[in-house]
Amino acid sequence: MSVKLRLSEILDELSEEELKKFQWHLVNGDDEKKISHHYLEGASRQKTIDKMFAKQAWLRKKEELKETAEEALQETTAEALQETVDEALQETTAEA
Structure with a gap:
């Protein structure tokens, strides 16, 4: 049974x-997880479940974007350092 169907039963x-x-707790919960x-x-029970899943999907996407941005920054920093x-090596070689 899918999670959505189980939640619907509950x-x-x-x-x-x-x-x-229950909806009050969703609205007043952790700052990042609030709906x-x-x-x-x-909202109906099913709409409540849909909003819960949409929020979780958004949080996962936000985390993925953060990781991608961090990787890109690391690559950019590594490239700039290289x-x-x-x-510096070219300047040292040219001076010698």
Whole structure:
């Protein structure tokens, strides 16, 4: 059974008041993991699950982009360092 279907079964067991409390926790949770109140206001159980998955996908993509940027920065820094070393070697060779 997929995670979404299992979550749907769990949320289907909640009363409306319990669902609202669950959504409140999603809105007021960890800063990075929060879901905007706007997206959950009046949201169905399935819409709530979709927003949870969308948020997780966004967080994963954000982490992937961060890693890619860090790798690119490392490559750029390594290339710049290599160019500096090459230039210094050329200058040293030219002076000799």
